Structures are given as structure tokens and as C-alpha cells.
Amino acid sequence: MEFNDDHCIANREHGFAIETERLILYPTANESMELLIAAEHDAEMKQAYSEMLQGCVQNPNERIWYAVWYIELKNSPRTIVGDFCFKGLNADGTVEIGYGLYDGCCGRGYMTEALEAVCKWAVLQPRVKRIEAETAPENTASRRVLFRVGFMPTGAIGEEGPRFVFLSTPNN
Numbered sequence: 001m002e003f004n005d006d007h008c009i010a011n012r013e014h015g016f017a018i019e020t021e022r023l024i025l026y027p028t029a030n031e032s033m034e035l036l037i038a039a040e041h042d043a044e045m046k047q048a049y050s051e052m053l054q055g056c057v058q059n060p061n062e063r064i065w066y067a068v069w070y071i072e073l074k075n076s077p078r079t080i081v082g083d084f085c086f087k088g089l090n091a092d093g094t095v096e097i098g099y100g101l102y103d104g105c106c107g108r109g110y111m112t113e114a115l116e117a118v119c120k121w122a123v124l125q126p127r128v129k130r131i132e133a134e135t136a137p138e139n140t141a142s143r144r145v146l147f148r149v150g151f152m153p154t155g156a157i158g159e160e161g162p163r164f165v166f167l168s169t170p171n172n
């Protein structure tokens with residue numbers, strides 16, 4: 001899939017979204033992030049969502065780089081299969097992407113499709129110079145997604161495990 005402006009859609013409810021063949025990707029509102037925090041039972045994820053919301057509040061003009069983005073099925077509106085976030089945009093132009101699918105949504109190619117589209121969009125943004133990710137060594141599904149999308153290992157180890165950098169998509 002080649003990325004161009006046709007993949008970006010204006011949406012009254014979401015303000016901005018990226019559309020793929022099967023998905024609509026959009027940053028959530030602060031109110032939605034507050035609901036995520038309240039509903040989250042995992043302390044680590046609750047903390048992560050809280051930090052993302054804090055980033056949105058402190059950087060309202062840059063909130064797209066801090067917000068949780070939902071992955072919604074295009075043919076089934078309001079069916080959210082997962083989410084991702086960029087974890088902020090560093091001064092050197094680096095963004096780190098984190099992602100996950102919800103129970104029962106794995107193995108259908110949703111995350112590969114979502115990451116491919118959002119990474120292609122992100123590298124077109126003037127301040128973005130580099131996209132990174134990290135995943136636990138035992139999370140082979142996540143590693144496969146990163147390789148399919150065009151990420152390569154950096155050789156560095158982060159808090160969760162090996163770090164990867166987006167070089168390009170394998171289809172380009």
C-alpha cells in the first residue's frame with residue numbers, strides 16, 4: 001500500500017483519522033483516555049495511559065504524539081480491536097510506538113495493517129526523523145509484526161527488550 005493524502009480522512013467525531021483497507025485509526029479524546037485509565041486493571045498500563053494523558057494535557061498542540069490511537073474496524077463502526085500510541089515526539093525527531101490488540105483480535109493482520117499505515121504517515125510529518133519500537137524477547141508475534149512492517153533491530157536493549165527502528169516498508 002502506498003501512502004498518500006487519500007488515506008487521511010476528516011471525521012467529525014475524531015477530528016483526524018487514517019484509513020486503511022479494513023481499519024480506521026484515530027487519536028482518542030482526553031475523555032476517552034480518562035475512561036481507559038479508569039477501566040484498566042493492570043497497574044503498569046494504567047500508569048502508561050496516565051502518562052499519555054498528561055502528555056496530551058501539557059502539549060495540546062502536539063497531542064497526536066501522546067494520545068492513545070484506537071484501531072477501529074471500518075466495516076463494523078465502534079468495534080475497537082486494539083490501540084497504539086507514539087509516546088511523545090523527542091527533540092531529535094524520534095517517536096517510539098507502542099501497540100497492542102485486544103483479546104480475540106490477534107492473528108488477523110490488524111496490527112500489521114495499522115502499523116504499516118501509521119508509520120508511513122508519521123515519516124511524512126516534517127519533524128519526525130525516526131520511529132522506534134521495543135518488544136519483549138518472548139513476544140514473537142509482536143516481533144513478526146515489526147519485521148513485516150519494515151522495522152529492523154538496532155542492537156540496543158530497552159526496558160521491555162530489544163529495540164527496533166523503522167527503515168521502510170518491505171513492499172517499497
